[in-house]
């Protein structure tokens with residue numbers, strides 16, 4: 001065993017360094033429990049006489065950082081000392097631990113009032129240790145905290161200070177494992193970092209499938225939103241939004257999010273906008289969504305095995321097309337148009353902003369995406385618009401991949417339609433994807449387009465619906481009809497020849513609703529089964545019956 005061990009005690013003034021030195025080497029202070037003394041492994045031959053040469057007492061108030069580094073380089077053992085009843089020193093000395101426990105506290109504080117009440121303490125206890133605390137034990141805990149840290153109990157619940165004090169007490173009394181059990185349950189590894197396995201649980205996504213948030217996730221996100229919408233105005237003001245992401249190591253959303261989703265008149269994200277942004281992340285980057293849900297403690301609060309339980313992996317798009325129906329709720333629309341044709345304005349109109357409101361958007365806060373809900377024959381769907389850069393040479397296959405294509409031209413710019421023709425011919429003429437032509441800036445004077453055929457003739461030739469006149473230069477919110485059309489085309493890509501108005505009132509819409517109705521499908525299936533069972537034994541008729549399948553009628 002080394003005899004010249006040099007121990008460095010680091011701590012703020014008056015936290016008890018000297019007492020610790022004395023207790024390490026003598027029996028004089030039986031009440032002082034040396035912090036992690038077993039980890040310091042004091043050599044047996046250290047005596048009080050040798051203390052001055054072996055244990056260096058470092059106090060922040062007395063020395064500079066440079067002197068500390070010098071001492072650290074000379075030390076064999078470094079012992080960080082803090083006083084459990086001094087939160088300031090605790091924060092300073094173990095910031096990673098305090099950060100981790102603060103996140104644990106915030107996740108467990110289900111109503112976000114800064115206090116863990118009995119219900120929340122019991123929930124916390126149950127999810128961490130699989131059994132609730134007995135009422136008396138709960139009272140005892142609060143009593144101990146209150147006695148030692150008066151600010152630790154408020155309104156009969158534990159404050160963050162009390163919660164931190166409790167864990168410091170566990171550590172001090174050698175019950176490190178209790179705190180570690182909590183931290184591990186909330187995803188931390190031995191370095192107090194969130195474990196990669198916790199943040200990124202396995203999730204298999206076959207090719208041609210997409211990812212969406214399921215019902216469990218929407219309940220959880222609704223609770224997260226409600227928890228932080230303290231003024232109950234249905235939107236998250238800047239402070240409330242910052243509070244949502246307080247449990248994240250970084251701010252996940254940039255300023256562009258305010259131009260991607262619906263906001264209220266102050267520009268604050270509404271619940272619709274909040275959920276839309278989550279839907280967008282899930283669709284475009286599901287790994288990121290898993291990570292974010294991990295920071296929010298989804299698996300703990302929703303009592304699920306992992307964040308993967310929040311995700312629905314949809315059926316392959318090919319199978320949807322074959323079966324002529326889909327369960328998907330999120331559809332991607334690529335928006336093409338020449339420079340200045342009005343793509344950004346179109347995207348902003350989708351989240352309810354007219355030209356006047358768009359003028360306030362700063363260039364660096366612009367978004368290439370816009371997402372909102374649309375009702376397609378009574379069902380709520382999410383349509384995600386993606387603005388595609390005008391230079392086609394830079395586009396990859398994944399840039400072109402989508403559920404429906406929107407081609408925009410500016411009726412006041414005679415060259416803009418030519419660009420749409422180019423996109424259609426080069427990228428989508430041979431694909432089965434449906435395209436919709438939008439004649440933007442319809443309030444302006446129309447110019448003759450410099451192309452051999454008119455936009456209307458071009459659409460007729462290529463079985464594209466006629467150009468949809470659209471303008472964002474409106475007094476009220478711009479019309480949503482064109483977005484409903486796009487969402488309908490994305491949802492029912494096999495129905496090429498159909499009414500394009502989707503008003504749900506005209507004869508064609510009513511017929512289409514009827515043909516798509518589950519009742520009609522059920523009746524058809526019943527008839528088929530009946531006919532099949534009656535005539536299947538007849539050798540002359542059965543070959544004809546088997547070719548009759550209701551799903552292809």
Ligand SMILES: Nc1ncnc2c1ncn2[C@@H]1O[C@H](COP(=O)(O)OP(=O)(O)OP(=O)(O)O)[C@@H](O)[C@H]1O
Nearest residue numbers: 337338339340341342343344345441443471472473
């Ligand atoms: N109906 C309209 N009447 C007048 N001006 C309009 C109308 N719609 C859009 N604009 C204006 O046209 C200009 C170009 O629109 P926008 O930025 O949306 O085009 P873009 O296709 O996104 O362009 P880029 O590809 O360069 O980003 C903007 O200044 C916008 O305010």
